[in-house]
Amino acid sequence: xxxxxxxxxxxxxxxxxxxxxxxxxxxxxxxxxxxxxxxxxxxxxxxxxxxxxxxxxxxxxxxxxxxxxxxxxxxxxxxxxxxxxxxxxxxxxxxxxxxxxxxxxxxxxxxxxxxxxxxxxxxxxxxxxxxxxxxxxxxxxxxxxxxxxxxxxxxxxxxxxxxxxxxxxxxxxxxxxxxxxxxxxxxxxxxxxxxxxxxxxxxxxxxxxxxxxxxxxxxxxxxxxxxxxxxxxxxxxxxxxxxxxxxxxxxx
Numbered sequence: 268x269x270x271x272x273x274x275x276x277x278x279x280x281x282x283x284x285x286x287x288x289x290x291x292x293x294x295x296x297x298x299x300x301x302x303x304x305x306x307x308x309x310x311x312x313x314x315x316x317x318x319x320x321x322x323x324x325x326x327x328x329x330x331x332x333x334x335x336x337x338x339x340x341x342x343x344x345x346x347x348x349x350x351x352x353x354x355x356x357x358x359x360x361x362x363x364x365x366x367x368x369x370x371x372x373x374x375x376x377x378x379x380x381x382x383x384x385x386x387x388x389x390x391x392x393x394x395x396x397x398x399x400x401x402x403x404x405x406x407x408x409x410x411x412x413x414x415x416x417x418x419x420x421x422x423x424x425x426x427x428x429x430x431x432x433x434x435x436x437x438x439x440x441x442x443x444x445x446x447x448x449x450x451x452x453x454x455x456x457x458x459x460x461x462x463x464x465x466x467x468x469x470x471x472x473x474x475x476x477x478x479x480x481x482x483x484x485x486x487x488x489x490x491x492x493x494x495x496x497x498x499x500x501x502x503x504x505x506x507x508x509x510x511x512x513x514x515x516x517x518x519x
């Protein structure tokens with residue numbers, strides 16, 4: 268059996284109880300060494316085989332899984348954050364399907380959720396935005412033409428931009444050209460939940476230079492939108508005049 272496990276954003280306490288249990292039980296662990304906190308490997312049992320996928324190809328990763336399966340061993344494939352977001356685990360699951368190897372997925376806490384916690388902000392503020400866009404700017408890996416930043420910016424929704432911190436200035440320019448006002452609040456969150464976490468706040472007009480001055484070029488998330496501001500509407504869920512299934516509102 269292969270277990271794909273979301274390791275969380277960095278803080279070893281932010282892995283799920285189920286995820287930690289899977290690591291403790293595993294005979295073989297393949298972890299994303301460029302991002303996963305190695306402290307998580309400290310709970311592995313004695314004698315567990317540990318592989319760093321940062322130096323491996325897809326074929327090599329699958330070969331380790333297939334060998335473990337032949338030997339009757341349990342494998343944990345440890346991905347950073349939640350494996351469903353930029354985790355490249357679909358291609359691994361498809362290979363396991365072809366090989367007839369059973370697997371499951373244990374979800375994890377994504378870095379975009381850890382970033383919200385670090386900033387002490389809510390992405391879906393009433394009257395500001397009820398939509399969250401998770402995306403990236405094209406680099407060595409392209410994005411579909413219809414998902415270019417300029418097109419997504421037209422919505423002026425809350426946007427979290429992964430894998431683009433080294434191009435923060437360019438990201439900001441393209442978001443402005445796509446429709447966000449230049450004074451839209453923006454932030455860059457470096458290594459959310461890690462001990463060396465760093466947050467830089469500004470606007471789309473200033474955030475590129477601020478990130479550069481802070482030396483942030485990778486392992487960071489760019490956050491954009493009015494949710495970072497101070498203006499929003501109160502939730503109707505707790506409005507004393509609003510009725511719903513569990514409470515009768517007071518007439519105005």
